[in-house]
Amino acid sequence: MNELDYSAAFAENEKEANLYAARCMRVLAAVIAVIWILNILGLFIVPDVIMAIAGAGGILLFLLPTILLRKMDRDSPRMKFYILLCCILGITLLSAALPKHAILAWPAPILLGSHYYSKRFSRGLLVVSVICMAISLLIGVCWGEWDSNLLYAVDTSGPRVVNFNTIRRVVLYYILPRSLILYGLTTVCTTLADRTRRLLERQVRDSMDKQQIASELAVATHIQTSMLPCIFPAFPEREEFDIFATMEPAKEVGGDFYDFFLVDDDHLAVVIADVSGKGVPAALFMVIAKTLIKDHTQTGAAPDAVFAKVNQLLCESNDEGLFVTVWMGVLELSTGHLSYVNAGHNPPLLRQAGGEFVFLRGRSGFVLAGMEGTRYRMGTLKLSAGDTLYLYTDGVTEATDTGLELYGEERLSAVLNAHGDHDPEPLLSAVKADVDTFVGAAPQFDDITMLGLRYYGRRILQ
Amino acid sequence: MTITKNKEGTRMTLALEGRLDTTTAPQLEAEVKTSLYDVTELVLDLEMLEYISSAGLRVILAAQKQMNKQNSPMVVMNANETVMEVFELTGFTDILTIQ
Numbered sequence: 001m002n003e004l005d006y007s008a009a010f011a012e013n014e015k016e017a018n019l020y021a022a023r024c025m026r027v028l029a030a031v032i033a034v035i036w037i038l039n040i041l042g043l044f045i046v047p048d049v050i051m052a053i054a055g056a057g058g059i060l061l062f063l064l065p066t067i068l069l070r071k072m073d074r075d076s077p078r079m080k081f082y083i084l085l086c087c088i089l090g091i092t093l094l095s096a097a098l099p100k101h102a103i104l105a106w107p108a109p110i111l112l113g114s115h116y117y118s119k120r121f122s123r124g125l126l127v128v129s130v131i132c133m134a135i136s137l138l139i140g141v142c143w144g145e146w147d148s149n150l151l152y153a154v155d156t157s158g159p160r161v162v163n164f165n166t167i168r169r170v171v172l173y174y175i176l177p178r179s180l181i182l183y184g185l186t187t188v189c190t191t192l193a194d195r196t197r198r199l200l201e202r203q204v205r206d207s208m209d210k211q212q213i214a215s216e217l218a219v220a221t222h223i224q225t226s227m228l229p230c231i232f233p234a235f236p237e238r239e240e241f242d243i244f245a246t247m248e249p250a251k252e253v254g255g256d257f258y259d260f261f262l263v264d265d266d267h268l269a270v271v272i273a274d275v276s277g278k279g280v281p282a283a284l285f286m287v288i289a290k291t292l293i294k295d296h297t298q299t300g301a302a303p304d305a306v307f308a309k310v311n312q313l314l315c316e317s318n319d320e321g322l323f324v325t326v327w328m329g330v331l332e333l334s335t336g337h338l339s340y341v342n343a344g345h346n347p348p349l350l351r352q353a354g355g356e357f358v359f360l361r362g363r364s365g366f367v368l369a370g371m372e373g374t375r376y377r378m379g380t381l382k383l384s385a386g387d388t389l390y391l392y393t394d395g396v397t398e399a400t401d402t403g404l405e406l407y408g409e410e411r412l413s414a415v416l417n418a419h420g421d422h423d424p425e426p427l428l429s430a431v432k433a434d435v436d437t438f439v440g441a442a443p444q445f446d447d448i449t450m451l452g453l454r455y456y457g458r459r460i461l462q
Numbered sequence: 463m464t465i466t467k468n469k470e471g472t473r474m475t476l477a478l479e480g481r482l483d484t485t486t487a488p489q490l491e492a493e494v495k496t497s498l499y500d501v502t503e504l505v506l507d508l509e510m511l512e513y514i515s516s517a518g519l520r521v522i523l524a525a526q527k528q529m530n531k532q533n534s535p536m537v538v539m540n541a542n543e544t545v546m547e548v549f550e551l552t553g554f555t556d557i558l559t560i561q
Binding site for chain 1: 483484515516517519520523524527550551552553554556557
């Protein structure tokens with residue numbers, strides 16, 4: 001793991017911690033202001049001069065970090081030292097003037113310091129705090145508000161007398177035990193800082209791992225999309241047909257695919273398929289299935305023989321029990337003769353020129369990779385000039401709206417018929433737009449794949 | 463989805479209720495993987511099954527294959543119209559015993 005990666009996260013944390021510390025200190029400044037006002041109103045009985053020094057100095061020092069963050073380079077690594085120094089000095093001043101109550105404020109710098117997730121920093125704060133506390137208490141004994149808690153350390157019955165013995169007892173009974181308590185508190189804070197530091201490091205590691213997976217998935221998406229023919233017009237030199245197809249995966253990588261290719265100069269193959277399941281396993285399976293189908297079709301074998309062979313090959317190495325539904329048609333461009341096989345796929349729709357789209361139902365064969373030895377039946381059709389074939393996956397008919405209602409075959413044939421005379425590209429856009437409107441804000445569950453083929457026949461061939 | 467398991471001796475009935483799709487199929491898959499080994503007759507009661515996706519079909523196929531391997535029958539019962547349509551569309555009617 002690269003150290004630099006952590007340091008970015010810690011630098012970010014430090015900036016946040018600076019802002020939080022400044023905010024806490026603004027609250028402390030407000031608290032002092034309230035105390036000062038209550039003292040002026042006579043509720044507290046601190047001498048005015050002492051209160052004025054403690055109040056003005058404390059408020060100024062506690063507001064200083066906020067000003068520093070505005071005026072100076074707030075990203076400076078030294079900023080945290082300035083801020084915590086202001087905090088300690090502010091408390092030192094308060095503690096010198098009002099030792100009795102300000103003693104409670106000493107944990108503040110150490111607590112604020114634990115936001116920086118650094119043991120060294122917390123320990124440094126402890127040392128500085130202890131020194132400043134000792135100084136402030138000694139000043140307090142000499143000039144501050146007389147602390148009646150020091151009954152055993154000093155004699156508060158008469159006028160204030162400070163001699164070596166007083167100092168010795170203040171150190172022994174007063175500074176030492178409180179320093180020890182601060183030490184104990186620091187231990188709590190460093191443990192907390194340490195644990196949080198490790199959590200932050202783990203979070204950085206996790207998010208880096210995640211990022212790596214995401215970027216690998218992005219590459220996979222790219223590989224998968226680039227496997228599908230996606231340059232349109234696909235065959236600008238061929239005037240017998242027009243073809244268009246789209247695939248929109250629900251996840252980064254999907255199990256749907258379409259394919260089309262010329263088997264020879266007179267035969268065009270079109271394929272649409274849907275692998276069971278989603279994500280990476282389905283995508284890998286899709287790659288194998290697509291490659292096998294194309295390879296075997298290009299030998300010139302009939303679609304039913306191709307499916308029987310590909311099924312056999314897919315069954316041989318399929319421990320995950322995945323399968324794929326495929327519809328494939330091979331069109332003889334000179335005659336319009338179409339032979340097709342359906343391995344458990346949704347029935348395509350065919351529109352004869354000037355007519356309506358109708359489903360090409362008929363008994364479907366079993367899915368590919370489902371069972372060894374499956375045989376497939378081939379159907380035949382004759383396309384005439386102007387006929388349109390529309391292939392799709394169940395991502396279209398099973399697109400679901402927020403009320404869990406399915407888009408369904410009826411809506412599909414309705415929208416197709418509404419745009420019946422369109423070329424493949426605008427036809428597919430119209431279907432997509434209609435599905436999108438139906439689905440609304442509901443999430444996309446399944447890949448949405450479509451292929452449109454329009455046959456012009458010999459009309460333009462001449 | 464809820465799966466209600468009922469076992470009498472070595473005859474097991476799994477009644478499925480709700481939607482069998484990508485999110486719920488693993489539930490049934492776990493059941494199929496762990497409890498079929500000593501079953502000599504498996505009945506899938508789909509009366510309350512509203513919807514089945516390809517991920518669901520995959521698990522049903524896995525169950526059928528497992529039962530074939532054990533030379534034991536598996537019967538699919540009471541599938542509603544929607545589910546039945548999916549079985550027909552995908553050719554599952556050819557390999558399942560549907561009642």
